[in-house]
Amino acid sequence: MANPFEALREQAKAVWAAVETPQRPQIFVGYGIHGQAAGAPDVLDALKKSLAAEAIAAEVHITGGLGLDFAEVIVSIALPGKPRVYFSDVTPEKARRLVEEYVAAGRAPLDVTVLGATGTLDGSGYADLFSRPEFKHQRRIVTANCGVTDPTNIWHYIAHGGYEALRKALFEMQPAQVIEQVQKSNLRGRGGAAFPAGMKWKFLHDATVSPKYHLCNSEEGDSGAFNDKHLLESDPHRVIEGVILGGYATRASGGKGFIFIRVGWDLPINRAQKALDEAYAHGLLGKNILGTDFSFDVELSLTGESYVSGEETALMESVEGKRAMPRYKPPFPAASGLWGKPSNINNVKTYSYVPSIVAQGGDWFAGIGTQRSKGTALVCLSGSIAKPGLYEVPFGVTLRQVIEETGGGVPNGRPLKFLQTGGPLGGFLPASSLDMPLDFDGMVAAGAMFGSGGIIVGDDAVSVPKITAILAEFNAEESCGKCFPCRVGTRQVADVLERMTHGHGSRAELDAVMVIGDTMKSSLCAHGHLADNPIKSGYRYFKSEFDALLPSGAPASAASMRPR
Amino acid sequence: MDPKIQKVLDSQTRTVTVLSCLIAIQESFGYLVEGAIPAVAQRTGASVNDVYSVATFYTHFRFQPPGEHQIELCWGPSCQIFRSDALMKQAEEFAGIKFNGTTPDKKYTLRGLECAGACALAPVGKLDGTLVGRLTPEKLRERLIAMRQNGGGGHHG
Known part of the structure; x- marks a missing residue:
C-alpha cells in the first residue's frame, strides 16, 4: 500500500526549507502566554506596520515559548544567508528599529539584546543560542520545537519529525x-x-x-x-x-x-x-x-x-x-x-x-533520568528567581543546578529561603535541600512533591506562614465539597492560618490544624489527602516563623483537643 | 425557548453537555442570561435542578451582566510574592469597589484570578481580556486610565 505520509513529509520538508534557508526575511514572534503578557500582540503589530512602511516582503510567523520567559518578548529573525538571530525584551519601539536597521540594512541595533543564534554561525559573530547557561542542564525532548517552530503550522511540526x-x-x-x-x-x-x-x-x-x-x-x-x-x-x-x-x-x-x-x-x-x-x-x-x-x-x-x-x-x-x-x-x-x-x-x-x-x-x-524517575521534568520557575521560565531537565539534576545554574538563583544578592514545589497541594523545601536530585519519590519523602512541576522560589523577605495561608485559602476555596473532612477541614485550616498571620492565632489552633490534616486523609481524592502538605511541610522546616506569630502567653498546648 | 439562546445552543461544534451549553451561553452573552437555565435543561434533557447545580459549581459562571470593563488581577502565590495586594488596592481605589464585585453603574468588574498561568512575569493581570505582566501600581494605573479613555472594551474573558 502506498503510504500517504510520504507526500506529507515531502511537502513539510519544502515548507521548512523555505523558512530555514530563506529567499526573503523570516521573522518569528514569541507568542505564548508569557510572550503575550510581555506585549507580543503590540510587537507583532509594530513589526507588520514597519515592514509595510519599508515595503519589505518578509514572512512573519509566531512561535510558542522558548522557555526563557524572563526575556520575552523574544523576536528571532533569519535574513537570507544569515543565521537565525534571537533578540530579547523586544518592545514595539525596538521592533520598529529591528525592521529599519536589521531587516532593511543588516545592522543589528546595539541596544537590543541578542540571546544567541542558530543555523550556520561561522563568521557571523553570534554565539550559539543553546550554549547559554539556561540550556546547560536542559535536555529538550517535549519542548524541542517550543519557541522554534510555528504552532499554527502543521508542516513545521512534520518537518521536525x-x-x-x-x-x-x-x-x-x-x-x-x-x-x-x-x-x-x-x-x-x-x-x-x-x-x-x-x-x-x-x-x-x-x-x-x-x-x-x-x-x-x-x-x-x-x-x-x-x-x-x-x-x-x-x-x-x-x-x-x-x-x-x-x-x-x-x-x-x-x-x-x-x-x-x-x-x-x-x-x-x-x-x-x-x-x-x-x-x-x-x-x-x-x-x-x-x-x-x-x-x-x-x-x-x-x-x-x-x-x-x-x-x-x-x-x-x-x-x-x-x-x-x-x-x-x-x-x-x-x-x-x-x-x-x-x-x-x-x-x-x-x-x-x-x-x-x-x-x-x-x-x-x-536511559535518561534516575533509577525510578525516567526522562525529563518540565520545571516552571517563578517567584524570587533571576530567570523565571520553563526548563526541561532530566530527572536526577539537583535543585541547585535548576535554581542557581539554570534559573540564575535569587536576584539582588538576597539569600534563598524556600522552594514551594508541586502546587497548592505540594510543600515547602528549605534552602538546605538544594543538593537534592529532582526525583518523584525523593521529593515526596522530603515532605514536598514534584507534582506538576511548578517551583516557587522565596527569598528571605517572603513569609512562609503568609504563603502557607494563601495556599490553604486556595485549597479551601477549591474543595469540591463532596467529602466533609475536606470541605470542613480545608476551611478550618485556612481560617486558622488567616488568624495567625493577622496576629490572632493560638497554639491550640495550630495543634488542631495538624490533627485536621490527618482527618482529611479520609477524603476520596488527593485534594483532601494532600491539602495539609503546605502547613505540614511549612511547619516542619520553618517552625520558628509560625511560633513567632503566636501571641505571647498563649496556652502551651491543647492536648485535650487531640482525639485519644 | 428564546431564539437567541436557541441559536447559541445549536451552534455548538463539540460534544453537547449541560456544561458545554452553559459555557456557550456565557461566552456569547457575558453571563447566564434569564431563561438560560430552563433552555439548557430543555436542550439536554437534564432537570432544571441539575443545570443549576452545575451553574453554581464552576466559579466563573455569573447570573448578572459583568461590567463594561474587566479588571482581573492574579491572586496566586507567585503574584502575591510580588505584591499583587498593592495592585488590588490600586484597582479598588480606581473603581471604587471591593475585590470581586461590579460597580453600581456597571462600568467595572474587579475580580481575582487564581492563577493566570504567566507566573514567570508576575505580578500579572488581565485587563479587558488582555494579559499584562510585570505590573506595578503605576503601570496598572496608566493602563486603567487608558482603559477608561478608550471607552467600551467589553471583552468577556
Whole structure:
C-alpha cells in the first residue's frame, strides 16, 4: 500500500526549507502566554506596520515559548544567508528599529539584546543560542520545537519529525508492541501521581468493551505551573500525536480522545483547535487514519473554573457536563470511565513524551533520568528567581543546578529561603535541600512533591506562614465539597492560618490544624489527602516563623483537643 | 425557548453537555442570561435542578451582566510574592469597589484570578481580556486610565 505520509513529509520538508534557508526575511514572534503578557500582540503589530512602511516582503510567523520567559518578548529573525538571530525584551519601539536597521540594512541595533543564534554561525559573530547557561542542564525532548517552530503550522511540526511515530506505529507495529515500548520506557504520569503510564495503557488495551476513551488532562489549575499550557500553545501537534498513539496502542479504534482544558485559556485552546483541524484535513485524525483501518477522533473539552476537575474521576464528570466531583474507585477508569466506558486519563505532558518514545524506543527513554524517575521534568520557575521560565531537565539534576545554574538563583544578592514545589497541594523545601536530585519519590519523602512541576522560589523577605495561608485559602476555596473532612477541614485550616498571620492565632489552633490534616486523609481524592502538605511541610522546616506569630502567653498546648 | 439562546445552543461544534451549553451561553452573552437555565435543561434533557447545580459549581459562571470593563488581577502565590495586594488596592481605589464585585453603574468588574498561568512575569493581570505582566501600581494605573479613555472594551474573558 502506498503510504500517504510520504507526500506529507515531502511537502513539510519544502515548507521548512523555505523558512530555514530563506529567499526573503523570516521573522518569528514569541507568542505564548508569557510572550503575550510581555506585549507580543503590540510587537507583532509594530513589526507588520514597519515592514509595510519599508515595503519589505518578509514572512512573519509566531512561535510558542522558548522557555526563557524572563526575556520575552523574544523576536528571532533569519535574513537570507544569515543565521537565525534571537533578540530579547523586544518592545514595539525596538521592533520598529529591528525592521529599519536589521531587516532593511543588516545592522543589528546595539541596544537590543541578542540571546544567541542558530543555523550556520561561522563568521557571523553570534554565539550559539543553546550554549547559554539556561540550556546547560536542559535536555529538550517535549519542548524541542517550543519557541522554534510555528504552532499554527502543521508542516513545521512534520518537518521536525512530527507524526513519524504515528506512521511507524500504524505501519510497523502492533498495538501491544507500542505498549511494550511505553512500559520499557518506565514513563510515569506527569500530572502529579507519577503512576506508570504503560501499566494504565495495558489495562485499557485489555478491556474488551467499546468505545474506549482517552482523556488528555490539561486542566492545570496549579498556581505556579504553566507547562501544560506551554505545550499546547507551543507545540499542540505533539500532544495530539501522543493522544492518537494512545488510541492506537490501547485498541481504541472508533473511540475518541478529549483534550481537557479550562475555559478562558484562549491561546492554548485556539492553537489546539487549529491543530486538530489541520490534523483532520491531512488524514491524521478521523476515519481510516493514513489510509489504515484505524479510526480515531479527538476533540477539545472545555471545563469551567474548578481546580478539582483536574482530578481524574472528577474530570470525567466534567466531560460529561456535570459538577466536577470525584467518583469512588473502583471501578477504575480502564474498566468503567467516561459514560461508563473504558477510559484512560493522562496528563498532557505524559502523552507528549509518547511520540518520542515510539520513534526512539523505550530503552532510549529509560536511559535518561534516575533509577525510578525516567526522562525529563518540565520545571516552571517563578517567584524570587533571576530567570523565571520553563526548563526541561532530566530527572536526577539537583535543585541547585535548576535554581542557581539554570534559573540564575535569587536576584539582588538576597539569600534563598524556600522552594514551594508541586502546587497548592505540594510543600515547602528549605534552602538546605538544594543538593537534592529532582526525583518523584525523593521529593515526596522530603515532605514536598514534584507534582506538576511548578517551583516557587522565596527569598528571605517572603513569609512562609503568609504563603502557607494563601495556599490553604486556595485549597479551601477549591474543595469540591463532596467529602466533609475536606470541605470542613480545608476551611478550618485556612481560617486558622488567616488568624495567625493577622496576629490572632493560638497554639491550640495550630495543634488542631495538624490533627485536621490527618482527618482529611479520609477524603476520596488527593485534594483532601494532600491539602495539609503546605502547613505540614511549612511547619516542619520553618517552625520558628509560625511560633513567632503566636501571641505571647498563649496556652502551651491543647492536648485535650487531640482525639485519644 | 428564546431564539437567541436557541441559536447559541445549536451552534455548538463539540460534544453537547449541560456544561458545554452553559459555557456557550456565557461566552456569547457575558453571563447566564434569564431563561438560560430552563433552555439548557430543555436542550439536554437534564432537570432544571441539575443545570443549576452545575451553574453554581464552576466559579466563573455569573447570573448578572459583568461590567463594561474587566479588571482581573492574579491572586496566586507567585503574584502575591510580588505584591499583587498593592495592585488590588490600586484597582479598588480606581473603581471604587471591593475585590470581586461590579460597580453600581456597571462600568467595572474587579475580580481575582487564581492563577493566570504567566507566573514567570508576575505580578500579572488581565485587563479587558488582555494579559499584562510585570505590573506595578503605576503601570496598572496608566493602563486603567487608558482603559477608561478608550471607552467600551467589553471583552468577556
